[in-house]
Amino acid sequence: METTKRSTFKVLFYLKKNAPKKNGTVPIMCRITVNGKQSAFSAKLDVSASNWDMKYGRVLGKSKEAQTLNADLDKIRLDLEQCHTKLLKNEGTVNSAKLKNTYLGLSNGELTFFKFFDQYIADFQKKVDSGIRQYNTLSKYKTLLGHLRSFATKKYGCSDFSFNDLTCDLVQEFDYYLRDSLGLEHNSIWIYMIGFTTVCRLAISRKHIAFNPFSEYKNTKEDKDRGYLLRTELEEIISYKCTRSKDEFMKDMFVFSCFTGLSYSDIKGLKNSHLQQFFDGNQWIIIRRKKTTTSSNVMLLNMAKMILEKYAGLTKNGKLFPMPCNVTCNNFLKRLSQEIECLNEKKVTFHLARHTFGTLFLSEGVPLESLSKMMGHKNIATTQIYAKILNEKVGKDMQKVAHKFKGLESSFVTSL
Structure with missing residues (x-):
């Protein structure tokens, strides 16, 4: 009879205080510790730092907002525990990185947004090679994917997004990231967001995304003074x-x-x-x-x-x-x-x-x-x-x- 290795793990929620949002709230992070090794990711929830209980990793008070946030945190904890039990049963061992990726839907065999984007770029390369599309456009898509990867790492502590991660809030946060963290001009952001929209629309048409993450996002190109010769x-x-x-x-x-x-x-x-x-x-x-x-x-x-x-x-x-x-x-x-x-x-x-x-x-x-x-x-x-x-x-x-x-x-x- 096979025996599984003992695995100790715990879940801790904490605030990412060095990345406050414009409305004053702070992102809630989740840290998984398995056999002493840690992995962290964004819980995709925000709270005012003054309403946070550091000792218990919970939102203070009994307001409707506090109850909703704490319920969301409880669900994340429960889902992680179920993932941990399943991995331990099926594979006999588990580590923090594997648990995190499984929970986020980023297992090796599963299609993720960045894998989908990589395939989009590969298909676009074929069109460039055949003269149908321009290399400059391909280069913009590659740069966009690079920005999205760095955004995922710095903002959410992950190396990829599942399709379910693509929400209206994430789209807006990416806009803020390009604007505030990278210091890009408005029209440059407009160009990148058009590319982001194009890839998401393709994912929607192929049934990978159920809800349009750009439904609440608005951005228009700023008319600049177009030079000309007299x-x-x-x-x-x-x-x-x-x-x-x-x-x-x-x-x-x-x-x-x-x-x-x-x-x-x-x-x-x-x-x-x-x-x-x-x-x-x-x-x-x-x-x-x-x-x-x-x-x-x-x-x-x-x-x-x-x-x-x-x-x-x-x-x-x-x-x-x-x-x-x-x-x-x-x-x-x-x-x-x-x-x-x-x-x-x-x-x-x-x-x-x-x-x-x-x-x-x-x-x-x-x-x-x-x-x-x-x-x-x-x-x-x-x-x-x-x-x-x-x-x-x-x-x-x-x-x-x-x-x-x-x-x-x-x-x-x-x-x-």
Whole structure:
């Protein structure tokens, strides 16, 4: 007859006082000790430190809140005892780490959220390899998973999340972690939370998560001042003489973007098949944008045609331009902005060309709906940002000349 090894274990609840929340409450932690070895994890409960009984690891008082919290703590203790008994019976031995992982649903054979996320990234990698998705997006997902892992360790003392852990409170706490602990900007947090939402939606559709953990979370992108070039500044770039052919090519690609509205990745993937002759007799670029897969239809103006003719036949892989990496292009544009005086105060990047296209052609009278189609925007609200930019510029221009009418204002007051 087999005998099981004796195992001593106890459960202790304590406060994580070095991680208070904004509302003044403190997280309750659970420490398991098995044969003298300890493992800890978050009980996912919070309490005011003044209401905590350190001696007994309980919430003080008989209020409804205290009774509810103590009932939750009792359930955790009972579940741990049952897990301990089951492990001891089935395996004959148990340690604190094994007990903790079993209780949290993180046993080796069980699918966890981070395992699910790892598989998502592996599948995304295949799409990148086949050219369907962008490496930059893959890199953001990898960074997001890294932030989630460090969040799990520092906030909850665990190495993974079960799907049941994904609650509205956890989502909000992750936002606070990115904002307060990592010091990320609002729009960076917005991008990461979109990625987090995407993975959770997939988990919901596959029945791993029963309740949407983002149902109470709200966050919107903050509109930042989108830089753009004035017509005179664009003319300065066009007329600038580069000493190296490589620099001239990158300058021409920037100008090509200014006259087509295509992004760096769209120009890099541009092929002869994207050039089409329409019934109106004009040549057009018909392409699905790499970022959004939305159709972008742009009639080729003479400037864009001249650039196409200048570099015709330079590549042999079907693509129109031998584009260097985006970093190389932006490094050149940084040098260029330092050499052209009127650009010294501007942050010139390749994406600035796309913004320039939007504001330039809107100011020349191109209707918002047509511009939205050309730029391949999914929503016309995105295009309206350029109209807002122009309105703000008009306001600033009016403020600059307002002082010139001071004399007339004085004359009007005197005549009253």
